[in-house]
């Protein structure tokens with residue numbers, strides 16, 4: 387007869403890497419002391435590995451669908467305004483096929499790391515759980531994600547421009563005159579080092595799942611607009627003293643390489659001296675051109 391308390395021990399786990407991983411995973415999920423042998427352990431659920439892969443696959447498919455649909459919509463719109471084209475003498479569309487193929491490959495990293503974030507939240511595996519989204523916490527969470535993601539993106543991007551990592555990042559810089567199709571065209575390692583932000587946010591903070599999804603939609607929309615090659619967003623919001631950026635900001639990063647690294651705000655570039663020196667004047671010029679064209 388087995389002693390009481392040992393009945394729940396996972397005698398059937400047996401050796402093998404697969405079972406070792408499941409054993410530790412089961413202990414972690416129990417949130418108990420992993421060295422307390424008397425604590426009952428939940429049985430590992432073999433269906434959870436396919437569940438993880440399913441979430442990764444859904445994330446990948448949703449990302450690609452968003453990329454294709456948002457790009458086609460933005461493209462149909464901007465084509466009606468050739469006077470708003472930022473780089474008037476270069477044709478980025480010659481690379482469209484290559485950019486789309488690279489996006490299909492590179493976005494596997496988004497599928498994996500954003501999918502991991504969804505899996506963590508779905509299963510309550512974050513260190514501090516997951517908050518419910520309320521009217522009171524929606525804005526602070528979204529603003530917090532904007533500030534922290536911008537900081538993460540700026541320094542990841544600076545790292546990608548060092549001699550050790552530029553060989554990965556240059557995949558994205560093959561588009562000098564950017565188009566909507568360049569927006570997700572990254573080497574998988576470049577994309578992974580950006581999108582791991584989402585996995586860490588889900589694991590280390592109680593960010594509500596809806597806030598994380600909303601922020602990811604904002605991130606993708608921002609990328610599509612930032613690579614559309616046409617200026618529509620230049621305004622007082624996108625120059626000093628306000629911190630936002632217009633489409634020209636990232637467009638000039640592609641044509642000038644060593645300036646304008648950030649994602650949402652201009653303050654890291656201003657602080658570190660990497661903003662293009664006449665950026666604010668460029669915004670003013672676009673505003674004046676917009677007023678002339680009515």
Ligand SMILES: [Zn+2]
Pocket residue numbers: 543547555559639
């Ligand atoms: Zn770059």
Ligand SMILES: [Zn+2]
Pocket residue numbers: 558564568613636640
């Ligand atoms: Zn870019």
